[in-house]
Amino acid sequence: MARLTIITNPTLAPGFALAGVQVIAAESDAVARRALARLLDEGEAGIIALDAPYLASLDYATARRIDELVKPVVVALPVGAHVLPEQRRSRQIAELIRRAIGIRMTFRENEQ
Structure with a gap:
């Protein structure tokens, strides 16, 4: 079964966790990029939602990799x-x- 994983800042992480979603609290763009790379390599997530600023900080190669993937679907999580x-x-x-x-x-x- 595909799963939803959220990569967000530590302030919002507890709210998603209370909703029963798998959450990775990322303190910085670099931590978010490493977490995303790990999830992409594992191939278990169905949808990965990460804070829009984290998604915007991705390098070209990673952004292109995401665009070419069928699974997981990677989406920006609007902040605010x-x-x-x-x-x-x-x-x-x-x-x-x-x-x-x-x-x-x-x-x-x-x-x-």
Whole structure:
């Protein structure tokens, strides 16, 4: 069974852990990059979500490796309560679904 793993900062990690998700608390970009590399090498995670700043800090080779992988799906975890406007969140969710299952979804304006 595929599993969800979250790589986030130590402040947010306990909240995800309480939800029952596997969490890696990364104190820095470097720690997050090492944790991500380990998870990619292990090949057990189905979805890896990491804080957007950590994802943005990846080197070109790692970012390209992620883009070429079918599994796991690696996604950015927005930091902060109001990072993305609603319309952009819908597009981001649709893109995650497309990457995960290969089907492009569209949302009506009033659907949430």
